Amino acid sequence: MLEHxxxxxxLFVMLLPxxxxxxxxxxxxxxxxxxxxxLRDTPTPPLMSPFDFEKLEGEVxxxxxxxxxxxxxxxxxxxxLPEHLRTPEMPExxxxxxxxxxIIFCHEYGCNMYSxxxxxxxxxxxxxxxxxxxxxSHGQSKDLPGYVSRLWCTxxxxxxxxxxxxxxxxxxxxxxxxAKIGLFGISRGGGAAIMAAAKCSNDIKAVLTDSxxxxxxxxxxxxxxxVHIFARVRFVYENHPxxxxxxxxxxxxxCAKVRFKCEFPSARKxxxxxxNVPVFLIHGKRxxxxxxxxxxxxxxAASGNRYLWVVDQAKHNKAVEIQPQLYGARTVAYFDxxxxxxxxxxxxxAQNDRDEVKGFFLPEENCDIDIASQISSFHKEGRCRIEAxxxxxxxxxxx
Numbered sequence: 001m002l003e004h005x006x007x008x009x010x011l012f013v014m015l016l017p018x019x020x021x022x023x024x025x026x027x028x029x030x031x032x033x034x035x036x037x038x039l040r041d042t043p044t045p046p047l048m049s050p051f052d053f054e055k056l057e058g059e060v061x062x063x064x065x066x067x068x069x070x071x072x073x074x075x076x077x078x079x080x081l082p083e084h085l086r087t088p089e090m091p092e093x094x095x096x097x098x099x100x101x102x103i104i105f106c107h108e109y110g111c112n113m114y115s116x117x118x119x120x121x122x123x124x125x126x127x128x129x130x131x132x133x134x135x136x137s138h139g140q141s142k143d144l145p146g147y148v149s150r151l152w153c154t155x156x157x158x159x160x161x162x163x164x165x166x167x168x169x170x171x172x173x174x175x176x177x178x179a180k181i182g183l184f185g186i187s188r189g190g191g192a193a194i195m196a197a198a199k200c201s202n203d204i205k206a207v208l209t210d211s212x213x214x215x216x217x218x219x220x221x222x223x224x225x226x227v228h229i230f231a232r233v234r235f236v237y238e239n240h241p242x243x244x245x246x247x248x249x250x251x252x253x254x255c256a257k258v259r260f261k262c263e264f265p266s267a268r269k270x271x272x273x274x275x276n277v278p279v280f281l282i283h284g285k286r287x288x289x290x291x292x293x294x295x296x297x298x299x300x301a302a303s304g305n306r307y308l309w310v311v312d313q314a315k316h317n318k319a320v321e322i323q324p325q326l327y328g329a330r331t332v333a334y335f336d337x338x339x340x341x342x343x344x345x346x347x348x349x350a351q352n353d354r355d356e357v358k359g360f361f362l363p364e365e366n367c368d369i370d371i372a373s374q375i376s377s378f379h380k381e382g383r384c385r386i387e388a389x390x391x392x393x394x395x396x397x398x399x
Contacts, residue, residue: 035252036259038222042151044110045187045289045316053118056080065136065163067156072140073133073164074113078124087125098129098172098179101205101339104164105132106189106196108211108317109151112139119186119210119320122328128335131168135160135189146261152215153191154262161185161196169203180339182206184331187290187317191215191267194298197277198270206338207274208331210282211317213290214268217297220249271301278305280334284314284322307334 058076065071077097078090103123105116113132120130134141135157137149147156165181172179181204185193190212197204223245253264271279279302283295292310299308309330311319320327 031248031252035223035248036256038219039150039152039252039256039260039264042222044151053115054082054085055114056117056124060140061167063133063163063167065156066159066166067144069136069144069156069160069163070142071133071136071160071163072113073131073167076116076120076124076130076132078127081121081124085121085125090125091127096176098176100127100129101180101182101335102129102131102168102172103182103184103335103339104161104168104193105130106157106161106164106183106185106193107132107135107138108187108189109149110138111186114139115186119327119331120184122332123184123335125328126332126336128332128339131164133160133164135192148260150260151188152219152264153188153195153267154260154264156262157188157192158195158199158265161189161192162199165196165200165203180205182208182335182339184208185210185212187211187213194267194274194279195265195270198274201274201277204277206278206280206335208280208282208334210319211284211287211290212267212281212298213294214266214298214301215264216249216253216266217268218290218294219252220245221291221294223248223252268297268301271298272303274302275304278307278338280307280309280330282309282311282319282327284316284319285310285312286314287316289316 056076058074058080060072060074063071063073078086081090103120105113105120107113107115113134116130116132120128120132124130135149136147137143141160144156149156161183165183168181172181183193183197183204183206185191185207187210190209191214193207193209194212197207257263279298281295281299281302283290283292285292295308295310299306309319311322311327314322
């Protein structure tokens with residue numbers, strides 16, 4: 001054997017690179033083939049039941065996504081709230097369409113437009129108008145032939161969100177051209193909101209997400225988590241350099257683009273370009289489905305005004321259950337800061353609330369939001385204790 005190789009060493013040297021390339025292609029093909037199952041069959045997180053929120057009814061409308069898919073949406077105002085959900089501070093009659101701004105709600109995977117009442121109750125009470133809609137293949141919206149909606153945000157969901165923005169913008173032109181628009185997205189809907197805002201940055205004044213994630217970094221985390229199932233040699237999957245995982249992630253998304261007939265844009269990369277639109281990220285500290293580290297990745301990627309609130313004890317999409325009053329106060333204060341008009345300013349900070357307000361956002365801007373008036377009703381029952389946006393213990397864990 002050795003003599004044969006020595007006699008034909010030149011041929012062997014010529015074939016070695018080819019064999020190496022073929023072997024690498026074979027290994028990568030196996031990786032990609034099996035990893036496509038992550039995109040195809042990722043289990044659904046526990047979804048809310050119809051008993052988790054009270055269904056609100058509003059003006060149901062028809063509109064189209066950017067690619068022409070027929071969708072359904074609904075406008076909600078404070079007048080949509082039944083009497084037992086109204087507060088004494090609310091006006092008896094809604095002052096007018098979009099008088100305080102319009103917030104477009106992008107629901108999570110597996111839900112529908114009615115789920116907004118779980119997250120937007122405080123906003124409706126505060127006077128904001130909500131436009132909520134069904135993504136394609138959800139609720140009353142149509143399916144796109146050949147497309148299967150999955151847990152991962154694709155260019156199709158972004159197209160739906162852009163269609164909603166265009167529809168609301170056209171309506172405002174006729175009824176209240178000075179009103180401002182914000183986006184509020186949950187989980188997959190949060191990714192769609194971020195990427196739609198980048199496409200329509202001149203029309204969107206603020207983005208708020210709850211449990212949002214970027215497909216690329218979450219996919220890489222999932223690959224590392226499950227690679228031991230199909231990589232038999234432990235040394236192989238424990239010693240890949242970071243560049244290998246990034247290349248494999250890219251290769252997987254390119255193959256998925258062909259296989260599933262859609263693109264999987266990156267919310268992380270988009271945030272780097274979203275310089276003029278503020279972003280507020282909410283995430284559960286005990287989220288085992290999308291780890292809090294993913295929220296920190298998005299926060300670090302954001303290049304404009306950015307805020308992060310990691311809610312202790314909250315699981316995926318459950319921050320509103322763990323901290324319902326504070327959730328409402330902070331979402332209202334955030335949108336009020338960026339959607340309010342000069343003629344609709346709230347009173348300035350109460351001096352004795354300033355220390356409390358410091359827990360609202362991270363240090364760089366955590367005193368720049370007027371939530372004192374939003375939490376004043378809580379002080380009637382005792383001093384309102386606002387937890388730090390990210391405790392030192394949680395910050396050490398995420399880093």
